[in-house]
Amino acid sequence: MTSEPKSHTLEVPGATLAYDVRESATSTAATLLMIGSPMDASGFASLAGHFQDRTVVTYDPRGIGRSRRTDGGAESTPEQHGDDLHRLITALGGGPVDIFASSGGAVNGLALVARHPEQVRMLVAHEPPAAQVLPDREQALGAVADIRQTYDRDGFGPAMAKFIAISSLRGPIPTDFADLPVPNPAGLGMPTEDDGSRDDVLFRQNLMTCTHYQHDFEALRAAPTRIVVGVGAESEGEMAHRAGVAVAERLGTKPVTFPSHHGGFLGGEFGYKGDPDAFAVTLRQVLEA
Template sequence: MTEPQTRTLQTPGAVLTYDVRPGSSASEPPLLLIGSPMGAAGFGTLAAHFRDRTVVTYDPRGVERSRRTDGSTETTPEEHAEDLSRLIAAVGAGPVDVFASSGGAVNALLLVARHPEQVRALVAHEPPALQLLPDREQALTATRQVQNAYLARGFGAGMAGFIRLVGHRGPVPGDLGDVPDPAAFGLPAEDDGSRDDVLLAHNLLSCTSYEHDLEALRRASTRIVVAVGAGSEGELAHRCAEALAERLGTAPVVFPGDHGGFLGGEYGQTGEPEAFAGTLQEVLAADRDAVPARG
């Protein structure tokens, strides 16, 4: 794989930075690897396993190298989806394949609902689509508690609450109790006064509370594969993915590792990237006619 070619794209309210890694063959469509708020840096290891095709990664608006130009303090899935649509158009290679994880999967599902002609196949890995859960009200309340802790006490408190929530296994109770001590997670207890964290301030509530257009997803020409991690069973995003697959009339595909199974040391986290990439290659290569019809 050649060195990434870094480019920028101006969209309404933001300037996006993205990377293109040309592949050795043009027989397969480009592959977009996307997260949110995870940026392009999180997909370096996974991208290296797809040398035969062009791989595109990007930093979502407000993340790392991509900057907002509109001064907004919240980013919505609608904005992310339209950014992705413009990014695909800028790459200029027709329908693409997309692997999208976490908040990136929420945004990619909206992209497919609005612009199915741009995506041949979408692998949606553990989207935190809380509205699909039977315990949606408790989950949404707990998510608001995380943001409230961040607004009241700063990054350490907010992130401690976030880690506890996403790692909780099983239905979310009506009261999780007070946000845990940040020190228990190696996080700073002091408040530096900032309130511009891209996860806790800009994306958390808009992403998790988004109500997906399931009918549009069922009608879409895009092949949608819902993915879950073998090591994240019972966790919030895993449960959301299972609920999504059920609503779409499919079975989730189990990938190696947990919610970050594709990571190879990025952001200090290591999953099972080689095995994860192998499963992704198999899923993308599968005959779409072998996938059960949604409905």
């Protein structure tokens, strides 16, 4: 059994990171680090509960949740997140650790392994939105840029409506995405009024840098780390699922299908429920294979 999570902070260049340790006094397995982006540590509460026989660490990426940026920067890059993870693992004893990484966290986990493979025994990268490796790369990158432009011009609600539309679309991104009718934010439960803020952790800090990141597949293929790419059983055809398949292909591997959707490990955190029980079973099988 793990202890109650204990919160800590770590000073890194340009930020103060907050992280939580659920320690198992009896486990001999590698520490399991669960990471997301732009999701913070709270999103892993349900999944962590299924690994009480291991020490589990979660954290808030820079500029998100409890982790404060001190550098005044507007955007966070996968290289920065990867360096933060490198310093966090060092603070935890140096590793090697196992990592379950979701969405933008999977992009950051791959950036970490490309530079510090000795710190990671296994990386399970679940649906990284790696738009650069998609067959419809130009359309995908253009659609993401249009979402960012919508955010800069119109604010959170219209941008989130477009984000939901593109992330849930099944199949190639249309070349005329920017010209298609914009979904009504109110119909999706989003605000319609622009409050004037432009500091959202997704749209301002991480959207462009995450999706446009160029992965170092040569370094990843050469790494001693075992890299497993995960995709959702219910998200086939969606951009992040297709990107996961493409990343696995570039690594010379086959993706592993996990139960549920892009957030399949969620137990209702943020009002978005997956199937965390079944998801945890598959994750354990992958980690112990």
